[in-house]
């Protein structure tokens with residue numbers, strides 16, 4: 187790992203054993219980009235990469251000098267309006283209305299480790315020798331605004347972190363209108379663009395298309411990262427698959443309005459911009475003030491998409507997630523929501539807890555409905571200091587009773603929102619986000635508190651701290667059920683209203699930071715009507731998140747599959763729910779529901795007290811198996827094997843760090859008549875090891891070589907494949923699933 191600067195060519199070579207990232211201060215003082223990809227040693231200078239051409243209709247940097255045109259070179263930090271007509275990484279609006287700026291090289295320093303980003307989530311180092319950071323200082327001469335580009339190279343990961351720290355060193359205020367975290371000009375357009383899109387109940391479905399001339403993007407304009415698009419994309423070469431080929435992944439560590447955009451220009455150069463969405467963003471920077479952008483993380487892989495995802499999993503799991511729960515196995519829980527919704531009572535909850543405890547479940551989570559007058563979703567939201575009358579002995583007594591059943595107790599909150607019909611609204615209507623003299627658009631009967639205001643954060647911190655101190659609460663499910671409309675902050679002057687979305691997110695992060703610091707052993711799970719804010723920003727505060735409100739096992743395969751491209755299994759909140767499923771009415775077996783939910787943090791969300799003894803028995807076995815294997819299910823190396831977006835069968839696997847244990851999840855949507863033979867080639871095993879295969883399908887109880895399992899494959903053909911099988915010997919049916927466990931014998 188190292189960051190080298192060649193004084194004579196003014197070239198920076200950032201590298202580790204995986205990749206090289208090369209940039210150069212061009213003859214006009216601006217930083218130009220030369221290369222990002224597989225590690226190269228080079229022979230000193232990479233100047234030959236600065237290809238130049240004198241083209242008709244070019245706009246040149248200087249008069250009577252045709253050597254440099256800004257539209258014809260690759261940039262590191264492009265501004266608009268000086269001959270480069272592509273979308274910029276930075277726009278500074280000045281008091282006279284001008285938006286022209288030019289950021290030129292001033293100086294650089296290299297520091298070991300990685301600086302903390304003030305008020306923002308980011309990857310981190312535990313030891314100085316884990317990373318090196320280049321601080322590249324640039325300045326716009328006319329406004330005096332400086333930009334420090336921060337690049338961190340990690341020793342152990344093919345990952346690069348990039349953010350920008352602006353400082354107004356001038357005499358007049360300016361407004362940042364584009365302040366992108368990362369911009370990268372790639373020399374060609376030969377990529378497939380992979381995005382993870384959806385809606386409520388079908389979050390992060392994989393969508394792919396070939397990069398084309400012009401602009402393609404994903405973004406959020408809703409105030410939260412959203413169900414609709416995720417702040418993560420992949421560019422892969424057309425022939426790249428899960429196991430081979432080049433891929434770049436880009437994740438923005440941010441939970442608010444984002445933009446990830448690729449612009450392919452006339453000469454096939456692809457400009458990637460990643461950062462806060464400039465749409466409705468404008469940040470006033472007074473002289474002497476600083477603005478820090480969120481961090482973007484780029485991962486390079488030359489060995490396929492699984493390897494790219496594993497890098498994200500490793501770095502996010504160990505250098506983004508923090509604290510007590512980072513490496514700890516997560517408790518098996520029972521959540522009250524789908525079992526009871528608002529119809530809760532202490533008696534019902536304790537009956538559920540007792541039954542759960544007998545099944546070996548470790549925590550009861552009391553979801554929505556426990557506070558104020560919250561007997562439905564029209565009222566009570568915001569009244570965190572009052573317990574609902576259906577829990578007459580209060581939360582502390584309930585938590586004690588749950589603990590006496592040898593379980594932990596967790597609770598649901600939605601601190602950012604409130605109902606009109608709540609004490610909080612009656613007392614502090616002025617804290618609600620609304621535009622003067624305009625109506626407010628409700629969503630789920632809720633309105634939004636202005637988290638950009640210090641007094642709102644202080645209030646929420648106090649009321650939630652009191653709640654957490656008042657009872658033995660081991661877990662918090664932090665929900666958020668609407669986006670922001672009629673945005674306006676009553677505490678900001680007119681020329682600062684463009685800051686309101688970002689200030690909201692900064693307030694959210696501050697609240698999380700204060701609460702997680704004060705209650706380090708409480709496990710936080712983020713949620714936003716399912717997966718409406720499942721992003722890397724929140725992973726810094728809450729190590730796990732509820733993936734989706736769709737608990738149908740088969741549909742969830744797609745959600746888990748799409749999510750796995752960026753996020754680690756330890757962050758997946760998965761529950762087994764009732765059949766027929768509440769969202770789809772689909773009937774699936776208890777074992778299929780558990781076999782899907784097992785890959786992640788595991789729980790149940792159903793009324794166990796209504797189940798037959800055989801079903802409870804099955805749950806006992808599932809919970810026991812989950813506890814024995816959760817190190818693998820939550821922290822193992824994950825491989826996607828077969829995609830639910832491509833065929834009838836989905837398969838994936840996890841492998842232990844020593845590669846001696848593995849679990850394969852196999853799932854089939856519809857049964858087939860007279861089906862072909864099937865086998866799946868496994869990944870990540872030791873070729874020379876002999877593995878005992880245990881599971882419910884063919885090849886169960888065989889001992890097979892790692893080489894056989896990877897190069898020939900695990901046979902998964904049903905006994906019914908030839909169509910002539912007697913019914914009593916037939917297996918499966920629709921929505922079938924199996925888990926195969928492999929254990930090395932040598």
Ligand code: DGJ
Nearest residue numbers: 523553554714715716735
């Ligand atoms: C939306 C969440 O996604 C659900 O799991 C549940 O907590 C409800 N909110 C409660 O209102």
